[in-house]
Amino acid sequence: MSAECHISSLVVHTRPERVPEIMIGIGAINGAEVHGGQDTGKLIxxxxxxxxxxxxxxxxxxxxxxxxxxxxxxxxxxxxVPERE
Structure with a gap:
């Protein structure tokens, strides 16, 4: 079985007052990264x-x-993902 690389993007709708805690929670998830939307509560x-x-x-x-x-x-x-020799 060959290795794979999966890239996904999400829009995460949040309660705006909870954005700081949610960003910490997302940051704790392996492979997850927030790229914007903090000001509206719609995180990318x-x-x-x-x-x-x-x-x-x-x-x-x-x-x-x-x-x-x-x-x-x-x-x-x-x-x-190509296998290394």
Whole structure:
């Protein structure tokens, strides 16, 4: 089985007053990064994972953060990672 690289982006709608705590929670999730939207409570988040199931696990973890209203997958791309010789 060859290794894969999965890149996903999400829009995470939050309660605006909870943004700082939510950003800390997202930052604690392996492969997750916030790229903007803090001022509106609509966070732009990317995920870098090794498998499709990890994408789903991380989206679920984000949705369970207190103050998150929804986490919507906007983009998902994956490709095989070439094996090193």
């Amino acid at each position: 988040v990317t995920l870098e994972t090794d498998t499709e199931s990890q994408v789903v696990e991380r989206i679920n973890a984000i949705q369970l953060l207190d103050g998150v209203l929804s986490a919507t997958l906007v983009f998902h791309h994956f490709e095989p």
